[in-house]
Amino acid sequence: MNARAQNVALPDGRRHFHDGPIDLILEAFGDRREVEAAYEAAARRFAGILDELCAELPLLRRPLASPPQGAVALRMARAVAPFQQTHFLTPMAAVAGAVAEEVLAAMVGAARLERAFVNNGGDIALHLSAAEIFQIGMVGRPDQPSLFGRATISAFDEARGVATSGWRGRSFSLGIADAVTVLAPTAAMADAAATLIANAVDLGDHPAIKRMPARRIDPQSDLGDRPVTRGVGALSPAEIDTALGFGAGEAERFRRLGLIEAAALRLGERTLLVGADASLYKQRAVSVSERSHAPG
Amino acid sequence: MSESDDKIRCDACPVMCYIRPGLTGACDRYANEDGRLVRVDPHVLLDATLSHGGRVAPFAQDAENWGGEIVGAPTFVTAIGAGTTYPDYKPAPFIVSAKVDGVDMVTVVTEGIYSYCGVKLKIDTDRHLGAECATVRADGEPVGHVTTGEYGSQMLSLGGVNHLTHGAKKEGRVTCQTLLDLCNGKPVELAVDGGASLIVEAGKPPIVNGAREHRMRVGCGSATIGMFARQWHGKVDEVVVVDDHITGVLSEHQAGKLLGARDTGIRMKGRRSTPGRYFHVAEPGAGWGGTNVSNPLEIVAGFNPKAAWPGMTMLMVSTTGEQHAFYRLDEALKPIECELPESLRESVERISENCEPALCTVLFMAGAGGSLRAGVTENPVRLTRSVRQSLTTVTVGGAPVYVWPGGGITFMVDVSLLPRDAFGYVPTPAIVAPIEFTLRLEDYAALGGHIDEVRALEDVIARHGERATNVFLDGVIDRAPKSRRV
Numbered sequence: 090m091n092a093r094a095q096n097v098a099l100p101d102g103r104r105h106f107h108d109g110p111i112d113l114i115l116e117a118f119g120d121r122r123e124v125e126a127a128y129e130a131a132a133r134r135f136a137g138i139l140d141e142l143c144a145e146l147p148l149l150r151r152p153l154a155s156p157p158q159g160a161v162a163l164r165m166a167r168a169v170a171p172f173q174q175t176h177f178l179t180p181m182a183a184v185a186g187a188v189a190e191e192v193l194a195a196m197v198g199a200a201r202l203e204r205a206f207v208n209n210g211g212d213i214a215l216h217l218s219a220a221e222i223f224q225i226g227m228v229g230r231p232d233q234p235s236l237f238g239r240a241t242i243s244a245f246d247e248a249r250g251v252a253t254s255g256w257r258g259r260s261f262s263l264g265i266a267d268a269v270t271v272l273a274p275t276a277a278m279a280d281a282a283a284t285l286i287a288n289a290v291d292l293g294d295h296p297a298i299k300r301m302p303a304r305r306i307d308p309q310s311d312l313g314d315r316p317v318t319r320g321v322g323a324l325s326p327a328e329i330d331t332a333l334g335f336g337a338g339e340a341e342r343f344r345r346l347g348l349i350e351a352a353a354l355r356l357g358e359r360t361l362l363v364g365a366d367a368s369l370y371k372q373r374a375v376s377v378s379e380r381s382h383a384p385g
Numbered sequence: 386m387s388e389s390d391d392k393i394r395c396d397a398c399p400v401m402c403y404i405r406p407g408l409t410g411a412c413d414r415y416a417n418e419d420g421r422l423v424r425v426d427p428h429v430l431l432d433a434t435l436s437h438g439g440r441v442a443p444f445a446q447d448a449e450n451w452g453g454e455i456v457g458a459p460t461f462v463t464a465i466g467a468g469t470t471y472p473d474y475k476p477a478p479f480i481v482s483a484k485v486d487g488v489d490m491v492t493v494v495t496e497g498i499y500s501y502c503g504v505k506l507k508i509d510t511d512r513h514l515g516a517e518c519a520t521v522r523a524d525g526e527p528v529g530h531v532t533t534g535e536y537g538s539q540m541l542s543l544g545g546v547n548h549l550t551h552g553a554k555k556e557g558r559v560t561c562q563t564l565l566d567l568c569n570g571k572p573v574e575l576a577v578d579g580g581a582s583l584i585v586e587a588g589k590p591p592i593v594n595g596a597r598e599h600r601m602r603v604g605c606g607s608a609t610i611g612m613f614a615r616q617w618h619g620k621v622d623e624v625v626v627v628d629d630h631i632t633g634v635l636s637e638h639q640a641g642k643l644l645g646a647r648d649t650g651i652r653m654k655g656r657r658s659t660p661g662r663y664f665h666v667a668e669p670g671a672g673w674g675g676t677n678v679s680n681p682l683e684i685v686a687g688f689n690p691k692a693a694w695p696g697m698t699m700l701m702v703s704t705t706g707e708q709h710a711f712y713r714l715d716e717a718l719k720p721i722e723c724e725l726p727e728s729l730r731e732s733v734e735r736i737s738e739n740c741e742p743a744l745c746t747v748l749f750m751a752g753a754g755g756s757l758r759a760g761v762t763e764n765p766v767r768l769t770r771s772v773r774q775s776l777t778t779v780t781v782g783g784a785p786v787y788v789w790p791g792g793g794i795t796f797m798v799d800v801s802l803l804p805r806d807a808f809g810y811v812p813t814p815a816i817v818a819p820i821e822f823t824l825r826l827e828d829y830a831a832l833g834g835h836i837d838e839v840r841a842l843e844d845v846i847a848r849h850g851e852r853a854t855n856v857f858l859d860g861v862i863d864r865a866p867k868s869r870r871v
Contacts, residue, residue: 108398109411259411306408
């Protein structure tokens with residue numbers, strides 16, 4: 090480990106890794122020795138990740154021009170590439186998911202696991218062997234944590250990544266979604282797609298929406314002077330539906346391109362689902378269920 | 386570039402964020418406060434300590450020659466820590482990562498950490514709050530239980546991992562809020578199953594069933610007899626000190642016997658323990674001396690005509706002196722209430738006078754097992770041993786703690802010694818509290834500390850770009866790190 094990185098066993102058996110702005114919660118399931126081996130491998134891999142990323146940070150903060158060097162950076166670049174045709178996007182849009190993927194890959198490479206996850210601030214990489222499933226709870230607002238829905242991912246699904254984006258989170262959003270949760274083949278792809286779908290949930294020049302150039306808040310933001318959302322006032326149900334509709338259109342387009350499996354879009358008390366019932370197979374495999382009401 | 390000059394560059398990690406005033410870096414842990422880089426959580430505490438008039442120990446006048454003794458309490462010396470006080474998490478909103486309702490994990494736009502903890506609540510009252518082991522609820526949710534009755538007070542145990550994370554989701558959330566409010570000195574409403582409703586607040590009198598307590602009892606009924614026997618002797622024939630735990634009877638009590646008190650033939654209800662000491666004279670309640678009695682004669686079964694005599698006088702008084710009645714036996718040996726003679730008034734008032742103010746006191750208890758120690762040393766068990774051997778002093782927000790013997794670093798701290806709002810939470814749910822380890826540099830090296838992170842105090846002060854934790858000079862906090870300006 091480098092001097093900063095922390096590796097902590099949580100009382101319920103999960104691990105918490107922390108280094109700089111990265112917080113990972115991870116857990117492996119399987120034979121005890123295999124699990125221990127997986128944690129060791131994860132810790133070893135984790136120790137170098139932040140320094141590796143930072144070495145290429147200026148490159149990663151711009152739309153991709155030349156291929157980066159680091160393994161995590163490559164995952165980021167690969168994940169954002171399909172979206173770059175149509176959107177302004179830098180590899181940083183996939184950084185959280187890519188880190189989760191990289192650590193998970195180290196675990197799976199070192200041990201035989203039934204299932205495992207690496208959760209990087211809501212961007213989650215999953216490993217599932219036959220017949221295993223993961224239940225994912227979705228939260229709309231970090232300041233009022235309650236589940237607005239759940240997703241079940243089984244070993245038969247293509248999705249191995251889950252990510253959530255929204256303006257209330259730690260990363261900037263150009264849109265007004267409280268949360269957009271995406272299931273995608275990889276965590277880095279889910280991360281990038283969630284960012285773009287959340288950006289698309291928007292109402293344009295609406296008086297209730299406060300925006301500010303990203304660089305006024307973070308001088309190094311890859312978003313430059315693009316206006317990021319800083320506050321959303323009261324919206325009518327019709328406005329909420331309109332905004333969610335824009336996002337759902339984007340999500341549906343990504344789904345048809347095979348970039349995502351499903352998405353749940355949350356704004357106010359409304360949730361819109363995309364890809365939850367695309368086909369009989371998908372319905373069985375990827376089910377995103379909405380709760381009749383969200384508590385709290 | 387047209388950037389204004391007031392952003393600073395954080396060097397806490399290789400991301401090297403530029404941070405604008407009033408904002409945090411990418412990690413949400415370091416912030417720019419008026420051009421200086423500050424740790425968001427723990428730094429706040431010491432300013433608050435000072436602003437509340439709290440004492441902090443001056444550090445470093447002679448640090449090189451410091452022998453490792455405790456220099457004063459509350460002591461807060463962190464410049465030789467691991468470059469961090471821990472846990473270093475922003476109170477909230479930071480994470481959601483609980484296992485709830487069969488869900489394996491939760492996805493949300495941000496993530497952080499947890500803790501193991503609870504509070505021990507001492508409520509100074511003789512009133513019956515509930516049976517031992519009875520569930521204590523807040524907002525309808527079980528958050529703890531009634532534990533032992535102690536001297537003049539009742540103990541509640543609230544929180545703990547079983548309520549925080551092993552119960553239902555709402556139970557955890559309400560427990561967390563209850564602990565947070567109590568630790569931060571806010572009033573909390575509690576209800577005991579089959580018992581009282583309470584409003585408790587650290588350092589304030591408890592409110593039991595809507596009535597504010599004023600005094601702790603001076604002692605149990607028997608002890609009260611012992612304390613005041615001499616003042617009563619010769620002024621009254623019998624004294625009964627009504628107490629739910631041990632009711633005292635002067636004429637039978639050893640103290641009365643020694644003074645040559647005459648047998649009064651009084652027959653008490655309840656069970657006699659030793660002469661002049663009675664258990665269970667009534668049911669517990671909100672009446673006299675923590676019993677359910679409002680008419681004290683209810684606990685007197687009668688008088689033996691062979692010993693009692695008409696005109697005999699009797700004082701009945703509660704253990705706080707708040708209730709008292711004076712009786713004279715008539716020809717039929719029936720007690721008739723009369724006005725309290727002036728000669729006895731003083732003794733009753735003295736009982737009150739000797740009662741301390743009734744308070745609620747809150748001890749925060751938490752275990753700093755694995756997680757915390759890793760931030761301090763690469764060999765965590767050595768830190769535990771070091772604390773055991775008193776080489777390392779543990780403080781919480783600068784306040785002294787009691788560290789439990791045995792495994793781990795499980796400590797208790799009086800929350801009133803911490804600055805207000807020193808505690809935070811994460812929605813896991815769990816409580817976030819500051820903690821500091823103070824030890825000699827060589828001991829720190831010996832236990833495998835992150836010695837590379839240690840900076841000499843002069844360096845820290847001289848080099849404004851350096852990062853460290855709080856530094857005290859002549860009792861004034863210098864909020865290092867002063868980050869270099871950009």
